[in-house]
Amino acid sequence: MDLESEGSCMSLTAKPTLAEEEIDLTFSGLCDELERETGEQYSRNQVISYIVVMVNGILVLINLPVTYIYKDDFNIPPGTFDE
Numbered sequence: 001m002d003l004e005s006e007g008s009c010m011s012l013t014a015k016p017t018l019a020e021e022e023i024d025l026t027f028s029g030l031c032d033e034l035e036r037e038t039g040e041q042y043s044r045n046q047v048i049s050y051i052v053v054m055v056n057g058i059l060v061l062i063n064l065p066v067t068y069i070y071k072d073d074f075n076i077p078p079g080t081f082d083e
Contacts, residue, residue, distance in 0.1 A: 027044045034042045 027047060030047050031042050031044065034040070034047070
């Protein structure tokens with residue numbers, strides 16, 4: 001039995017070079033599009049860092065209302081030193 005013929009999840013990772021080529025193609029497309037829009041060249045690392053920063057900013061904005069709603073439920077005592 002061949003894993004690729006069964007259509008299992010393993011068939012997706014059977015040829016990792018294809019996945020790497022797709023990732024490179026995706027990032028080169030993003031970098032090219034950014035260059036056309038802004039006129040500046042961006043590296044793959046810059047694009048990844050911008051995506052990470054954007055996702056972290058979205059997570060902060062999502063968590064703000066929850067933190068505000070439950071702000072009165074938190075009781076954080078001052079730190080104590082045990083000797």
